[in-house]
Amino acid sequence: MSVDDAPFADAIILAAGSSTRMRGPDKLLLEFGGLPLIAWTLRAAARASNVRNIIVVAHADRASALRDEPWIREVEATVVVGGGRRQDSVASGVEASQAEVVLIHDGARPLVNPELFDSVALAARAHGAAVPVVAVPESMRRLVDGKIVEIVDKTGLFRSQTPHGARRELLLEAYAHLDPRGPETFIDETSLVQSAGFVVSTVVGDPTNLKLTLPGDEKLAFAILEGRARADEVPPSVSV
Numbered sequence: 001m002s003v004d005d006a007p008f009a010d011a012i013i014l015a016a017g018s019s020t021r022m023r024g025p026d027k028l029l030l031e032f033g034g035l036p037l038i039a040w041t042l043r044a045a046a047r048a049s050n051v052r053n054i055i056v057v058a059h060a061d062r063a064s065a066l067r068d069e070p071w072i073r074e075v076e077a078t079v080v081v082g083g084g085r086r087q088d089s090v091a092s093g094v095e096a097s098q099a100e101v102v103l104i105h106d107g108a109r110p111l112v113n114p115e116l117f118d119s120v121a122l123a124a125r126a127h128g129a130a131v132p133v134v135a136v137p138e139s140m141r142r143l144v145d146g147k148i149v150e151i152v153d154k155t156g157l158f159r160s161q162t163p164h165g166a167r168r169e170l171l172l173e174a175y176a177h178l179d180p181r182g183p184e185t186f187i188d189e190t191s192l193v194q195s196a197g198f199v200v201s202t203v204v205g206d207p208t209n210l211k212l213t214l215p216g217d218e219k220l221a222f223a224i225l226e227g228r229a230r231a232d233e234v235p236p237s238v239s240v
Contacts, residue, residue: 007052008100009121011045012093015107016059016082027212028107032225037110039071046075048117055096057082057089090189091180101125104189105163108212111224117163119203124165129193132205133158161205164189
């Protein structure tokens with residue numbers, strides 16, 4: 001492998017949330033195929049050609065136990081403690097990285113594929129920062145108290161996904177302008193980077209790269225993972 005072909009990005013997997021909207025057990029620990037869903041997230045990151053290390057950002061009361069999990073050791077992930085907000089957890093992950101590019105991904109997106117990590121990493125390396133997006137296919141309505149108050153034209157509307165990618169030096173420069181641990185809250189890394197004056201490029205996202213947010217989302221994730229598992233099965237040999 002040449003220097004140019006060497007992996008240059010660290011995948012920072014966010015797993016410090018509380019799953020309050022799922023109204024049940026921690027969504028990251030729901031199991032498929034004998035593994036928690038977050039393990040499938042980590043396996044996808046580990047298969048990406050441009051990812052050199054994986055950093056898992058966990059809640060303080062889970063970090064120690066996570067370090068002993070076999071699926072953490074399998075991908076040689078580093079576990080660090082996150083904070084109360086997403087941006088605090090991202091900052092902890094960035095501080096633990098020394099890579100040229102950091103890829104920040106929601107642990108609650110277990111259907112991500114390695115190719116998306118690679119695509120975002122390359123775009124971030126070339127342009128400074130990048131995010132995958134998917135066009136909004138449905139017509140949009142704005143509701144107030146359950147009533148439609150506005151029809152929103154879907155033209156030009158896109159849903160952003162993770163991983164978000166940025167050159168680490170650029171992200172640290174953005175942090176110098178806008179302290180991620182300060183009082184201002186940002187919805188994600190893209191909004192912080194843009195607020196600091198940097199341009200964020202986009203890559204084509206993956207419609208199946210779903211985020212488990214609400215009760216029932218896990219059923220769709222299980223169905224997609226089951227379909228992938230069947231597609232990966234080697235068909236039986238045929239006797240002649």
